[in-house]
Amino acid sequence: VLTTTLHPFMAILVELVLPLLILLLLLPLIHVLLALLRGKNEAHRLKPKLPPGPRGLPVIGNLHQLGENPHHTLWELSQRYGPLMQLQLGRVPAIVVSSAQMAEEVMKTHDLKACSRPVPTSWKRLTYEFKDVAFSPYSSTWRELRKIFMVSLLNVKKVDGFRFVREEEVERLISLISSLASLEPINLSKLLHSFSNDIICRVAFGKSFRTVGEGPEENKFHRILRETQALLAEFFVADYFPWAGWVDVLAGRRDRLEKNFAQLDAFYEEVIETHADPNRAPDDKVDSLDVLLHLQKQDPHLTMDHLKGFLLDVLLGGSDTSSATLEFAMAELARNPRAMSKAQEEVRRMVGEKGKVGESDISEFRYLKCVVMETLRLHPVVPLLVHRETMHHININGYDIPAKTRVMVNALAIGREKASWEKPEEFIPE
Ligand code: HEM
Structure with a gap:
């Protein structure tokens, strides 16, 4: 216009x-x-692209969703959110790995960046500020300690050297069961617990601490160790809300931890003192503590705290893990008569005329081995393994996992993965 x-x-x-x-x-x-x-x-x-995960609440994040059996709850959640799932546990970012493929990514492909450990309050205290192997964060010192541990304590020759301990304890267990079986129902859980504790104590300190007159599992040392195990798994508020450590003090958790630490330490001191005694009988068989004391004389970097840290790993690693696996295996066999009779048939065939079998015969027990493997698949006794922590940022399947993320590998979920197993919920040793 x-x-x-x-x-x-x-x-x-x-x-x-x-x-x-x-x-x-x-x-x-x-x-x-x-x-x-x-x-x-x-x-x-x-902005990092984090894996999917359930929405959390303000401040506590997903802590309220873990429940009493976190491995079961996390397995259920992973079926909704996938095999790589992200959580926020208070101030702690975490991922949960629930498939074999993802586990391979974390524990193989990115192992070096994801192989450290978190530093919870109880782990730190009970391992003498991380002087052990199983619970300590990754460092060059840890690598040295691990090497010493594997070469000196867990080498094939050493493990084989303790065969007499295992064979004697197995024989003792079997005669105990046969003597009790005709009199009363047997609490197999207690017997197995005491059995594996006795073996590991004899391997570590040369004696079982079995007290005459006390029932299985009842002696003082077992009670201390049970409390140690409970504390290592205990929820300390300070680990998820660093500003609220006072809650642990008020709830008495700190006192419990200090008490258990003092008891465990006094126990170590006592056994170390008896081992260092120059008047100790020279024909005593060499145990793990002897090996460690000998190593310490050669390597001044190894302190008493390191020795105590190693002992903690041996005691924890070898007691409940083995007895709980045996207990699950027996429970599954009792529930599955077909597998039970196949296992019994194999044992009877192998024992044959000999009357008993030794450790050297074990490799011949093909079906029994399958029973053990199937038990570990369905009932992994350390279901979330020992938690890891990432040291650096990693990328898995396009998802970002920042440094200092807690990594939980859910062995229970992996053992029941539908993609890998035909009837994942069933006990089929074959
Ligand atoms: C059924 C028996 C056992 C089970 C289920 C079991 C389970 C585990 C698991 C899940 C881990 C963590 C692995 C990881 O984070 O990558 C571990 C580590 C460890 N276990 Fe066992 N364990 C058993 C027996 C033993 C025994 C008998 C000992 C020693 C006497 C032992 C000593 C250790 C040690 C020292 C570590 C740390 C290794 C490392 O960080 O490199 N374990 N175990």
């Missing part, structure tokens, strides 16, 4: 110049808009 009423020259000028003028005036605005958009994209690019 404007141009038709203007002089033609003016009209051309207005038609050409006006849009240019408007464009010029808008340029700074466009520039600002573009910059904002770029910034947003950049922020989007920098």
Whole structure:
């Protein structure tokens, strides 16, 4: 309308110049808009793409969803959110790995970046500030300690050297069962618990601490160790809310921890003193503590705290793990008569005329081995393994896992993965 009423020259000028003028005036605005958009994209690019996971509550995150048996709850959650699931546990970011493929990513492909350990209150105290192997964060010192541990204590020759302990204790267990069986129902859980404790104590200290007159599992040392195990799994508020450590003090958890630490330490001191006694009978068989004391003489870097840390690993690693696995195996065999009779048939065939079998015969027990493997699949006794922590950022299947993320590998979920097993819930040793 404007141009038709203007002089033609003016009209051309207005038609050409006006849009240019408007464009010029808008340029700074466009520039600002573009910059904002770029910034947003950049922020989007920098924001980590975390794995999926259940929405948490303010402050506590997903802590309330763990329940009494976290391995079961997490397994259920993983069926909804997938084999790589993200959680927020108070202030602690975490991932849960629930498939063999994801476990391989974390524990093989990215092992070096994801092989450290978190530092919970109870682990720190009971391992003498991480002087052990199983619970300590990754470091060059840890690597040295692990090497010493594996080479000196868990080498094939050493393990084989303790065969007489295992064979004597198995024989004792079997005669105890046959003598009790005709009199009363047997509490196999208690017997197995006491059996594996006795073996590990003899391997570690040369004696079982079995007290004559006391029932299985009842002696003082077993009670201390049970409390140690409970404390290692205990929920300390300070580990998830560093500003609320006072809650642990008020709840008495700190006192419990200190008491257990003092009892365990006094016990170690006592056994170390008897082992260091120059009047000790020279024909006593060499146990793990002897090996450690000998190592300490050669390597001044090994302190008494290191020795105590090693002992804790041996005691914890070898007691409940083995007895609970045996207990689950017996329970599954009792529930599955077909597997039970196959296992019995194999044992009877192998024992044959000999009357009993020794450790050297074990490799021949093919079916029994399958029974053990199937038990470990269905009932992993350390179902979330020992928690790991990432040391660096890693990327798995396009998801970002930042450094210092807690890693829980759910062995229970992996053992029951539908993709890998035909009837995952059934006990089929074959
Ligand atoms: C059924 C028996 C056992 C089970 C189910 C079991 C389970 C486990 C698990 C899940 C871990 C953590 C692995 C990881 O984080 O990658 C572990 C580590 C360890 N276990 Fe066992 N364990 C058993 C027997 C033993 C025995 C008999 C000992 C020693 C006498 C032992 C000593 C250790 C040690 C020292 C570590 C730490 C290894 C490392 O960090 O490199 N375990 N065990």
